[in-house]
Amino acid sequence: MDRRSFLAAVPATFLASPSRTLKADPFTLGVASGDPGADGFVLWTRLALDPLGGAGLGGMPARDVDVDWQVATDERFTRIVRSGTATARRSAAHSVHVELTGLEPGREYFYRFRSEGRLSPEGRTRTTPAEGAETPLAFAVAACAHYEHGYYTAYRRLAEQEPDLVLFLGDYLYEYGPSGYTAPAGRVRSHTPGKCATLADYRLRHAQYKSDRDLQAAHAAAPWLVAFDDHEVENNWAGPVSSTGAPAFARRRADAFRAYYENMPLRRASLDGARLRVNRRVSWGRLARFHLLDTRQFRDDQACQDGVRAGCDERLSPERTLLGDGQWRWLEEGLRGSPARWNLLGQQILMTHRDYRTGPGREVNLDSWDGYAPERTRLLTSLARTSNPVVLTGDAHMHHLADLKTDFDDPDSPVVARELVTTSIASDGDGYRDSAWIAESLAENPHIAYIDQRRGYIMARLTRDGLDADFRTLDRVSRRGARARTSHQVTIPADPGA
Missing domain, CATH: 3.60.21.70 (Alkaline phosphatase D (PhoD))
Incomplete structure (x- = not known):
């Protein structure tokens, strides 16, 4: 899917811009997930307007920034199963760690972030199989x-x-x-x-x-x-x-x-x-x-x-x-x-x-x-x-x-x-x-x-x-x-x- 088609499929509420917007794309460091379990995983991103600027703080403003996140079962994000808002704190270099629970075991998920009107790349992740499964x-x-x-x-x-x-x-x-x-x-x-x-x-x-x-x-x-x-x-x-x-x-x-x-x-x-x-x-x-x-x-x-x-x-x-x-x-x-x-x-x-x-x-x-x-x-x-x-x-x-x-x-x-x-x-x-x-x-x-x-x-x-x-x-x-x-x-x- 090209980006124009993708954006057409994104719910307007997730793309809506609040009153304060960042001056450039803050998702220059990408997205990641890790440490999967049978009911969830960790989602990560770190905001940086200028990755090599600001004495290691990525050129970000001197304030905390809210970051919305979504998890879906499909790449088009038409079946969103979890969503929320995390705070990217300046004291933590504007990094975000979302620890998900309550998801289904042994299945693929897709995730993304949004902050002040800017949308992140999408990531693919998965939960581990149920306790007794021998899934390859x-x-x-x-x-x-x-x-x-x-x-x-x-x-x-x-x-x-x-x-x-x-x-x-x-x-x-x-x-x-x-x-x-x-x-x-x-x-x-x-x-x-x-x-x-x-x-x-x-x-x-x-x-x-x-x-x-x-x-x-x-x-x-x-x-x-x-x-x-x-x-x-x-x-x-x-x-x-x-x-x-x-x-x-x-x-x-x-x-x-x-x-x-x-x-x-x-x-x-x-x-x-x-x-x-x-x-x-x-x-x-x-x-x-x-x-x-x-x-x-x-x-x-x-x-x-x-x-x-x-x-x-x-x-x-x-x-x-x-x-x-x-x-x-x-x-x-x-x-x-x-x-x-x-x-x-x-x-x-x-x-x-x-x-x-x-x-x-x-x-x-x-x-x-x-x-x-x-x-x-x-x-x-x-x-x-x-x-x-x-x-x-x-x-x-x-x-x-x-x-x-x-x-x-x-x-x-x-x-x-x-x-x-x-x-x-x-x-x-x-x-x-x-x-x-x-x-x-x-x-x-x-x-x-x-x-x-x-x-x-x-x-x-x-x-x-x-x-x-x-x-x-x-x-x-x-x-x-x-x-x-x-x-x-x-x-x-x-x-x-x-």
């Missing part, structure tokens, strides 16, 4: 979208596949100043000035990323489940520790969390003072339960000064934690009590062991689960007792398909789960497919079946009987318009005894 699920997995390193064509291709759900696993934005982290082929476009350090900085950076039309399309296509990694705050931060020794890091982290909440379709309860809770469970009927983890906020500092290193005995200490005691108990209880046929762990960092050194000796990434090996063994032991576990991961900027074992040094150690690692949306630029390097990496790590360093995402289809995953890649992100292709496929059959 099509979902996408994405991560790592450095704005300077490439265009967001992968988001556009993801949106075109119309998933039921998008799982985003961290590094939604990057905190560096212009050229603070360069891709091999250089910079495609530029960050806002300066490295993010204040609430205004993070708000401005979110607005820059949200201004991208391809990202907006991906948000409008489906509800998202989001979790942060490190770059939403600072590279490789760990709990209360800044990786760079940044002053007043607790305040900086709290500001980053606040800006993240303001710009994501998260529930109000997720923001608790200076903390932001992203570890949570979302069920898709009885078919699947997503267990989203936080692998940053509760971890011990990285061992041996961080990085990819050899000979770090500290990483093998059983006292070291990545998840923290509270999150560990929460996860154990959720896995043990899960009624779902499939249990999907959404988390940020490579869980499989990976040796980065070719030949004798071993080098591992201490920022990943290899830096917390005993706790990983405990987790994998728990997954061995869980119905059809699959681990979904971001961060690595490369597709991986790996077998997870309690003992990676023992070829006969049983496989307790599979790990699907998505490459990045844009981070590290166009990427490459070096056959010799890949062959060496796979030979060094026989439990890893597939690696691809090009950009893209994962598209998965889940049924009672199995999970089919397509590793999607693009030839380039340095220019717009690349097609997405399936470079590898995997089918994970369900355990018939589960």
Whole structure:
């Protein structure tokens, strides 16, 4: 439907302009939905007349603004089932979070906003199936979208596949100043000035990323489940520790969390003072339960000064934690009590062991689960007792398909789960497919079946009987318009005894 036809179908009461009108379109950052349940979801927008203006406040007037919203069962909004008015508060950067309940389970909905005579784009979302249903699920997995390193064509291709759900696993934005982290082929476009350090900085950076039309399309296509990694705050931060020794890091982290909440379709309860809770469970009927983890906020500092290193005995200490005691108990209880046929762990960092050194000796990434090996063994032991576990991961900027074992040094150690690692949306630029390097990496790590360093995402289809995953890649992100292709496929059959 073209916009003229669409507007002709819009009820006059929703388009009517009040006495005060904004001087330009306030919906420049798009719309989004997230955290679906069987009876509702979160609707999000943030008003910004000038996304890069006003010290992170989007050029909005210094007052609160009313925002009307509608939810319908059809794209023409002829069958409106819920509507209301929310307040976009200046103190929250004019963001809006509407938490809907009372809707029907397992169905598609459409939504939109209006403010002072201006109409937003429309979004598509859905509720999760009823508690006992085993309704099939099509979902996408994405991560790592450095704005300077490439265009967001992968988001556009993801949106075109119309998933039921998008799982985003961290590094939604990057905190560096212009050229603070360069891709091999250089910079495609530029960050806002300066490295993010204040609430205004993070708000401005979110607005820059949200201004991208391809990202907006991906948000409008489906509800998202989001979790942060490190770059939403600072590279490789760990709990209360800044990786760079940044002053007043607790305040900086709290500001980053606040800006993240303001710009994501998260529930109000997720923001608790200076903390932001992203570890949570979302069920898709009885078919699947997503267990989203936080692998940053509760971890011990990285061992041996961080990085990819050899000979770090500290990483093998059983006292070291990545998840923290509270999150560990929460996860154990959720896995043990899960009624779902499939249990999907959404988390940020490579869980499989990976040796980065070719030949004798071993080098591992201490920022990943290899830096917390005993706790990983405990987790994998728990997954061995869980119905059809699959681990979904971001961060690595490369597709991986790996077998997870309690003992990676023992070829006969049983496989307790599979790990699907998505490459990045844009981070590290166009990427490459070096056959010799890949062959060496796979030979060094026989439990890893597939690696691809090009950009893209994962598209998965889940049924009672199995999970089919397509590793999607693009030839380039340095220019717009690349097609997405399936470079590898995997089918994970369900355990018939589960």
